[in-house]
Amino acid sequence: KEILEKYHDQFTVQWEGVIGNMRVPSQAEWEQLLTSCSAFLFYGMERFISHTLLNRLVAMNIPKCRLMILLDLVRSQQSYQRITKSDIHKSCLHIALERPIEAAMLLSLTGVGCVVATQWYTSLQENAERLEMLFQNLLSTGRTTGQTVHTLQK
Numbered sequence: 001k002e003i004l005e006k007y008h009d010q011f012t013v014q015w016e017g018v019i020g021n022m023r024v025p026s027q028a029e030w031e032q033l034l035t036s037c038s039a040f041l042f043y044g045m046e047r048f049i050s051h052t053l054l055n056r057l058v059a060m061n062i063p064k065c066r067l068m069i070l071l072d073l074v075r076s077q078q079s080y081q082r083i084t085k086s087d088i089h090k091s092c093l094h095i096a097l098e099r100p101i102e103a104a105m106l107l108s109l110t111g112v113g114c115v116v117a118t119q120w121y122t123s124l125q126e127n128a129e130r131l132e133m134l135f136q137n138l139l140s141t142g143r144t145t146g147q148t149v150h151t152l153q154k
Contacts, residue, residue, distance in 0.1 A: 007135045027053050039067040045079035048072045049098040063111035070117035071127040114145050
């Protein structure tokens with residue numbers, strides 16, 4: 001919330017979505033947000049795609065979304081228990097499609113222009129630092145997505 005408030009005046013005035021851990025978005029909310037956005041930010045626990053229905057996601061057409069930032073792959077005891085219960089009902093192939101590279105490919109096939117995502121498990125603090133750097137470079141400095149990712153890699 002602090003980072004969103006800091007950059008509120010720089011392009012984020014029109015942002016909408018679900019913030020906080022008060023509730024889990026429904027599948028309909030995920031679909032509405034994804035199909036109506038020009039940029040999408042996910043900052044949360046476990047694998048992003050595990051929060052949506054995979055068969056519905058791959059059938060979506062979301063070409064208006066030019067940038068998707070996935071700051072996921074954070075694990076807590078509670079999120080691990082949730083994902084373990086969920087994964088029991090999925091095939092090995094389905095779980096494999098939720099991995100970072102596969103998720104980026106699927107999102108690209110649905111029309112997303114650019115996917116910036118973490119590739120391995122991390123902490124909320126590290127993702128907060130990445131988000132701060134992304135916003136600083138993209139919103140304040142005006143760097144391109146490629147320049148920003150290059151900065152993150154350093």
